[in-house]
Amino acid sequence: MTNDPNAMLDQWAEQPDYKWGFVTDIEADTVAPGLDESVIRFISAKKDEPEWLLEWRLDAYRKWLTMEAPEWPHFPDRPWGPIDYQAISYFSAPKSDEDRPKSLDEVDPKLLETYEKLGIPLEERAALAGVAVDAVFDSVSVATTFRDKLKEHGVIFCSFSEAVQEHPELIKKYLGSVVPATDNYFAALNSAVFTDGSFVYIPKGVRCPMELSTYFRINALNTGQFERTLIVADDAAYVSYLEGCTAPMRDENQLHAAVVELVAMEDAEIKYSTIQNWYPGDENGKGGIFNFVTKRGICEGDRSHISWTQVETGSAITWKYPSCILKGDDSIGEFYSVALTNMRQQADTGTKMIHLGKNTRSNIVSKGISAGHGHNTYRGLVNIRRNATDARNYTQCDSMLMGEECGAHTFPVIEVANDTGHIEHEASTTKIGEDQIFYCNQRGISPEDAVSMIVNGFCREVLAELPMEFAVEARKLLEVSLEDSVG
């Protein structure tokens, strides 16, 4: 063990034990790698989708073929070559999908075990945690808990596939309404091949009685995960939604291209929290998830409120900008983010706040931590349109650097097109001070605990936005990476 902060920080660069890296040996239905219209037809048929949805997918696919992958993300340490989309399998489901489980008792015990290992309570004891869970394993949703209890309140919480069958009118109305099928390269790909995901509808005036949660797990080799989440909060409804993600350790890069759409009507509030811990690859940058996600919410109604909170510790490459379109007057958009990049991880993340309505407010707090050869980029847009009078934005982007090979980059764009908008943007870059570590040491706190404490302190404003159970998990996640790399 060492006390030298520099040596300690160097050790940060070493690979933390990825505790979620196991592979579950489950019989799976996987289509052969490759992508063409027949694959899309296969997925759609497998899910017994209506004709319009198949057409929607095919439309997206045809547009995707004409689009180019974005080149602008800033990944200085990891030029990522073109992805071979033909080498990816676009559908993998645990075999038991054939006769989808009716209750948890019917779920493959190995699957339950997997979620147990992940620390996700699928069992009814989850009741104690007050969280309803939808678990998505590779391409399909394997279990959704507490549906009956939610139903009593009129809340719909089910897998996307089920929603297509049971609530086609809602899906047809809202699918692609916030993130159009051809919004960007990866959204188009997702629209063509998405396999499952979660759907939530909170009716007028209902406060969802428990936290809703989805856990995503990529298990199968050479598969991509393309899930889709759609949450609609009707007038004066409230929901807090959590998602967590893990994947096994694989030497090959795996692609995750999700789309999340949120719709908040008048006086509605949606709180969306993510803990993203996909496999980051090893210290040489081998393997790991390419995480290209499009998340966007629309504050459709007056006084609506959408809040994004994310803790991003995984993935080899992360590319996501959870955004808010503030359309309703007096609506509020928030973005709280912690992104940690270690080893060879690269994250290009941030948000867009588009102010259309009057008196709209947005708040952005972004904390980037770079260690090892990691590079962390904040990219954001705050756009105040001419008619968005009295709009306000406050942005704070802080970066913490550990070690001499990493980088922190901040590329915000602020556009204000009227005289009543008020924008404040602040950014800073710091390192953990040797004096801070020494001070902690002098009080009996070990160097690794000191680093973890200082990092947690740095992220405090963001962690405070997470629901209690998730905050604990997030803190542990940050700490675990630290413990294992500093010791």
Add this chain to the structure above:
Amino acid sequence: MLEIKNLHASIDDTPILRGIDLTIDNGQVHSLMGPNGSGKSTLAKVLAGDEAYEVTEGSILLDGVDLLELDPHERSAAGLFMAFQYPVEIPGVTMKYFLRTAINSVRKYREQPELDAYEFLSLVKERAAMVELDTDLLDRPVNGGFSGGEKKRAEIFQMAMLEPTACILDETDSGLDIDALRIVADGVNKMRGDNRSFLVITHYQRLLSYIVPDVVHVLVDGRIVRTGGKDLALELEEHGYAPIESEHAVDA
């Protein structure tokens, strides 16, 4: 008992401490005085294990334990406390959380059971009263936005919480007004006892009117050049360090 023997230390190959011998028995308060640049604060940092300094010779024993073998956090657990001249800010970490981590780290090392939330808060209440510290401060980030007086009081409060056997006060009086000085001194005096030794480092005599030392040492150019009773401090107050410095200038 803190025993320092023939301690030599340097920074970037420049010797700062050139053979310090100093033994503080339990129950005693020693004061270390000296002009600026004499090496007073260096001694405090070397005792606490600041790696910027290299110990080239000598030994430091605390109750028989060789501190030089220990990392800074282990020295703390072994019973050494240093009140910083410039307490460091740690944004986002509340004082309470910080202290609870500290106290339980130390207790774990000492093989004592960790304090639960209730025990911890009772202790906080009791010790905060001792140094007249507003407990609201404890919900703020460590030293964040504290006034000079609050920072120093918080240091003494932490000392009271961690119950060390050897306490080093590094220029704790600097930047304090007379009221704050009295409060800090009261806190220290309450902690004086048979099982604890103090080393009070200061440039001025005034702190020593409140914390009356048993022994006063004068440090010049990294060596203790005079040792005496509490009157030595008064003598220095009157004549300054110049006479002693010139007396020992030849050695420098």
Add this chain to the structure above:
Amino acid sequence: MSTMTTAPQTNLASRLQDIPEDAITSLRLKAHESMTTMGWPSMRDEAWRYTDTRTIAGTEFSSANADVTVELDQLEPYMLGHDMPRIVFVDGIHQPGLSTAKSSKGVQIDRLADVIANTPDRLKGRLAAHAEWSDDPANAFSTMMLTDGVMVEIAAGASMETPLHVIYLSSGGDQPISVHPRILVVAGDKSTGTVIETHAGNTDNTILNAPVTELIAGDDVNLDHYRMVREGSNTWHLGDLAMNQGDSSEVSSCVLAFDGPLIRSRMRATLAGEHGNAILHGLALGNGSRHVENLLRVNHMVPNCRSREEFKHVLDDKSSAAFTGRIYVAEGAQKTDAVQTNRNLVLTKYGKAIARPQLEIYADDVKCTHGATTGELDPEALFYLQARGVPTSAARGMLIQAFAGEILDDVRPQALREQAMILLRDRLPAAEHLALTD
């Protein structure tokens, strides 16, 4: 520069051929090649996203008419007193009759045309060595047409007694013309100096003015540079500035943008020696449909340097301003201390402000911050002044002046500072102006 879509003017090659061969012909050819490859950028290009160059690209410029004469009284409004040594160009053509600056001990002041003709060795590793043309069409254009300008060389240990004022007056004619001002300042170790440029014109003629200034500072240099922009109503100003600093040198540059439909300033500071200090300031006043563009980059290449950037935009009418500032900290440039701020004061419903403050950092022990604010006049401050009996218009004027004053206070040459203050007042809306002149 990947998305250039607009072809350059068709007459570029023939204009180049009109320039007689000399010591820098190969430089011009290279710049021409870059220009031809790049063309005028479209707004899809990141660096030009907010500058509309379509009209420029669609205009065939010719060179200025050498016979234009200008009297001293036409120059007077732009001068900074009669005593400040000056060099005057009209439409890029040197005016010996109006110029007063002379070389003095340790301070060599020359026309670039003379240096090119007689002592071109003095330009080696200096001219176009730091102002990059390969990624900037405006600079490439200016460099390919470069024939004259000013070279100031301050010997090691020498000081300029007074600031040097370089005035580029634009006049133009029936045909659109382009002007290519060039200033090269080479400051030897331990030297000090101040150079002020004014780009001005009282004309409606169509002109493209593309000045390039290079400041090359050795060690322990103290160098101040100012660029005052008061262009005519149809003069597009596409300026470029490059500064390169040695150890412990402090170099500052300040752009004061007052008049012209388009004022674009690209500024690049490179800290190549330790303990250097780079300061970039800017004040822009937008009215009418003016667009002001400030595009900055500070390169921290070595440890222990400091940089400060502060840009303020006051936007009236339908004017717009875009600020893009990047602080780049290279690997190993530890203990970098960089601060960047951009503040926009939007006075009307139609004003538009864009801020892109950027950090790109590859070293861990650094202190870098940037801040950007955009807003209207502080209503509380306004109310406070009104409550003290100050009429609204005067209160507004006072607050605007206070906002801009933070930049002007740092303008060291008194004559320039006073001129800028007056210009500021003159360009405020009438009521506020009147209230202030009392």
